[in-house]
Amino acid sequence: MKGTIFVELLNMAEDAFGEDVVDMVLDKVNLENDGAFTSVGNYPCSDLVRIVTAFSEHSGISAEALQRKFGHWMMDHFSENYGEFFVGKENSFSLLEAIDGEIHVDVKKLYPDAELPVFETERLADKQLKLTYSSPRPLVEFCHGMVEACLDRYDEQAQIERDPATGRSNATEFDIRLKT
Amino acid sequence: MNDTPNIADDRVSRRRYLRERAARHEAEQLLEGKSRELFLANQQLSDYSAHLEEAVAKRTVELEQALAQAEAAGKAKSRFIATMSHEIRTPLGGILGMIDLLSMDETDPAKQELLKYAATAGMGLSRIVNDVLDFSKMEAGVFIFEEGHVDIRALIESVRTLSSASEISANREIKVDIDDSVPQILLGDATRLRQVISNLINNAVRFSTEGAILIRATSAPHEKGALLRVEVEDFGIGISEGGIKNLFKDFSQIANPLTAAAKGTGLGLAICKRILEGCGGKVGVESQLGKGSTFWFELPVEIGAEPESNTVPSMAQEGLANILETKRVLIAEDNIVNQKLLLSYAKSMNMVPQLAKNGRIALEMFDPGSFDLVLMDVAMPEMDGLEATRRIRMKWGDVSMPPILALTAHVMEAVEEEAALVGITTILSKPIPFEELKAALQHALADAGSNVIADIAVPEAVSPSANRADVLSKMTPATLTELLSIVSEEMLLILCKNTSPTHPSECNRSSVRLQIMT
Structure with a gap:
């Protein structure tokens, strides 16, 4: 998993809980690299889960809630640092639809070895998008948070329902209906 | 001994921490930039190589086609030559034969003379046709040398006899001097040797008006057996230094003030040169403008069995x-x-x-x-x-x-x-x-x-x-x-x-x- 996720997770934690808490939690988790992550490195996803779990234990906030919050955080991080991905995207649907075809293509250029999740989209109606997220990693909540943040970014409100995709493991369908 | 470092020593300032963070961020950005450049360079490289493979494949196909075409053309050319040699020579032979028949029955001297001109012109044409056919065969790579026993004395004598018999050289003296060093029998292509010698003699006749024509043959030791040297000397118009340079080139001719007729194709010496070089020999000329020329060729030959055989x-x-x-x-x-x-x-x-x-x-x-x-x-x-x-x-x-x-x-x-x-x-x-x-x-x-x-x-x-x-x-x-x-x-x-x-x-x-x- 890309280092930038870890770096930003720790940034978010620092922001939420303070530096000392982050130091303490990292000490507790006892990571192989002692929590020295760089955005250009690659790290095991299990480390991410362990860190999230540790923060959850420390704060009493559920791991799911933390993941979702982190989704929001990452969306902000992306829009601050990778503005080029957002150029020409007029609404949340067009951004979500561009993840696989544009954004991930570009990521692969920089990091050919990156293992990226897949985002399939299908416009069921003008204001209804089916987004199928598939990844072997247990980060559905993180994805959910990103979808919410994306809607927020465009000042859109939507009803989001999600279900495991039928007949496929490691895939989740998001049914996103925009509210008028 | 105090193992625990002072806490104050262990801490870095916030400013320093932020500086380090910023430096790391910058390093990461730099690395990403480099990664992107690397990616783009790689992409360009693979584009080039894909292009190159495409170009090579295309060129290969083109070359294969060209080769096939050339081979087909070569075959067509050989067949054409074979056909032409038959188709041209047969009617030409017919014409000359008919002229011959006519002149046998003709008693009128005036008509006899006309027939003689016709025969001379016909034979001139035949020589040209043969030259062109030979040349085409050489070009098509189907000119074949055959090796056999050659009695060079008899061969030169027969060429001399035939040359003397022709109209144009009727009054010319053709002298033959063959040195004893020349082997009695040698191995070579008699037809081609005859062709070269008769060509040189014909040239000598055509480019001189008087004086004898001398044919000399000598032989020197050679690792193959003997180095045969034949010279044909005339006392005619000669050739300037500049003329000699182009003499053996295809279709080249020197101006001949002596005769406007039967100029030929300019292929004779080129053919001689190719024949001799094809047999491992060489041909050349020494000449003085206005005094005459000596054409010579040298050919390494194997010595054939003794005459008794x-x-x-x-x-x-x-x-x-x-x-x-x-x-x-x-x-x-x-x-x-x-x-x-x-x-x-x-x-x-x-x-x-x-x-x-x-x-x-x-x-x-x-x-x-x-x-x-x-x-x-x-x-x-x-x-x-x-x-x-x-x-x-x-x-x-x-x-x-x-x-x-x-x-x-x-x-x-x-x-x-x-x-x-x-x-x-x-x-x-x-x-x-x-x-x-x-x-x-x-x-x-x-x-x-x-x-x-x-x-x-x-x-x-x-x-x-x-x-x-x-x-x-x-x-x-x-x-x-x-x-x-x-x-x-x-x-x-x-x-x-x-x-x-x-x-x-x-x-x-x-x-x-x-x-x-x-």
Whole structure:
């Protein structure tokens, strides 16, 4: 998993809980690299889960809630640092639809070895998008948070329902209906 | 000893921490930038290589096509040359023959003179045609050298005789001086040697008006056997230094103030050069403007067996002499003159000939029990000789077959392959001299049952008079009278003269005239 996720997770934690808490939690988790992550490195996803779990234990906030919050955080991080991905995207649907075809293509250029999740989209109606997220990693909540943040970014409100995709493991369908 | 570092020493300032963070961020950005550049460079590289492979593949296809085209063109060219050599030389021979016939009956001196001009012009044309054909063959890579025993003295003498006989050099003295060092018999291509020497002599005649023409031959030791050097000297107009440079180039000619006629193609010396270089020799000239020229060539040759050995093949042939007697030969030939000639030849060999006027008739007449030999002309109406041979073999299957020999006026190499396909290994070139035909038939009978190609001993450059009594006396009086009613005695003699069978390029008078028979 890309280092930038870890770096930003720790940034978010620092922001939420303070530096000392982050130091303490990292000490507790006892990571192989002692929590020295760089955005250009690659790290095991299990480390991410362990860190999230540790923060959850420390704060009493559920791991799911933390993941979702982190989704929001990452969306902000992306829009601050990778503005080029957002150029020409007029609404949340067009951004979500561009993840696989544009954004991930570009990521692969920089990091050919990156293992990226897949985002399939299908416009069921003008204001209804089916987004199928598939990844072997247990980060559905993180994805959910990103979808919410994306809607927020465009000042859109939507009803989001999600279900495991039928007949496929490691895939989740998001049914996103925009509210008028 | 205090192992625990002071806490104050252990801490870094916030400013320093932020600086380090910023530096790391920058480093990461730098790395990402480099990664992107690397990616783009890689992409360009793989684009190039994909392009390169595409270009190479495309070029390869183009080259393969070009090669196939060139090969096809080469084949077409060879075939064209073979056809042309037959198609041009045959009517030309016919024209010259007709002129010959006309001049025999013509008593009016004025008309005789006109006919003489026509004959001279015709022979000039024939020389040009032969030059061009030779040159095309060289260009097409189908010019073939053959090695045989050559008596260079006899060869030069025969070229001299023929040159002296021609109109243009009638009053010129041609002197021959052959050094004792020159081996009696050497190994080489007699036809080509004759062509070169006669070309040099013709040039000498054409580019000088008076004075003798000297032919000299000497020999020096050489690792191959001997280095033959032949010189032809004239005392004519000579060649300037600048002219010598281009002399041996294709189609080059020097201005000849002596004669406006019979200028030729400018290929003669180029052909000589190619012939000599093809045999490992070289050609050159020493000349002084206004004084004359000496053309020379040098050719490394192997020394042939001593002259005594010449008697061996003839003895062997004597041993074979009886082999032809009473043998039944089927002659398939459509040309009336050739029919008469071959029939009279066969009779003088005491053979029993039967005639088939074309391939179809030959196929009908043939029966393995009824004939000991078959002589098959290649080009015949209705069914050609190769097709007839193929059908005969099909019809009679495994039955033991008499030898079938092909006769052709085509360039032999052109027919060889097709002939081999129908099982003919001996191909005789028309017009065929008597002795040569006899030897071939003898060998074919002697070798009957095996597929060995008859190794025909061809004594080179026998002087024309040698055969006279021989040949004509072997014809029945009736045949002789009949033949003489068609052609002159001189021409009959020329027909019987022992010339090499493979000399489509022969430039002398006799071979041109022989074409009337093909």
